[in-house]
Amino acid sequence: MGKSEVLARVATDLERGHTHLAQQRLASLAVNHPDDLDLRLRRAAVYRRVGDWTQAGRWGFLAEDAPEAELAAFERAYPSPVARLGALRLTREPPRGLGPRALDRYLGLAERARAERRVPQDDDSGLLTCFVVTGGLLLVALLLGVGLWTSVAFVLGKVF
Template sequence: MPLRETLARVDADLAAGRVPVARQRLRGLVSSFPHDLTLRRRLAEVYRLYGDAADAGRWMYLEQDRNADETAAFETRYESPARRMKALAWRGPEALAATSFAKQQMTAVRTACAEELGHPVDWDDPASYRDGLEEKNEEAPSTPWTVSGALAGVGCPAAATTASSAGPRRTASSNATQDVRPVSRAATKEYGQPGTNWSLLRAPRP
């Protein structure tokens, strides 16, 4: 499917509240177009809807305006240079990066990995840094997105507070019990999820 058409479907998924579907589409696009920093940025935005700072930091790692807390969360979860190489899912030489900052970041990660392992490593050869990978589930399971979390993730803290003002209720997930806050009836109803304007996450039209 062409890139533009897939991004249009991502926009439609977000508008309809199908956040997990939008995430999967963007993951596929990043895999197919690993050098496109805009796709990585959009994927980071979706991970913010889940409150997943580490994966938001993962996909913003090559951007100069990345969030320091998200970067720290990424580096904590993927604590070795080899794990960071794998997580960044880059292919080809650093010279293919669109910005000098991205090139510097990837060069720093690759150099640190080579120094730690004592031999050269390559983005296109995962076997070259396999010894630096431990048997560990590096990507935490995604928590369910909530309206207040989504609003906060797109920079609407006041709206998120309004959405959560009705008080929490308890719901059980497979791993833990979580607070899910109902949406205020006064919130604007748009795109299927009351109070959520998913158009905030749409890519700007060319």
């Protein structure tokens, strides 16, 4: 089924009050057209209609006139910039056709996500893990050697 046919069915579903079915149809289209801004805005409108501000903020994030309450709900649900950027499910950076406000919002999020990824980890758990694994392997090797020695001594003791 083509995109225009699915959108026609979405419109029919919404006229009948079948928002869940409309959400499913739009979700299937979004998988095949992840950077389509019109689909994102339609999806945000459906979520807005049912009162799901988090998802409305997620799918309306790239809208020029995205309501602040929805964007705040999206940010509360995905506190990490890396998680928010991933939740947008974009294949192109930045998406084409963004207005100036949406582009600034997107670029700001992308910059915060890059900064979050660069934060160094100050824990020494890697070194501790290395010592524990090495000690465990040495213990296994020691037990294997003792077992082998005991087995050989037992077999040789029985033979002679």
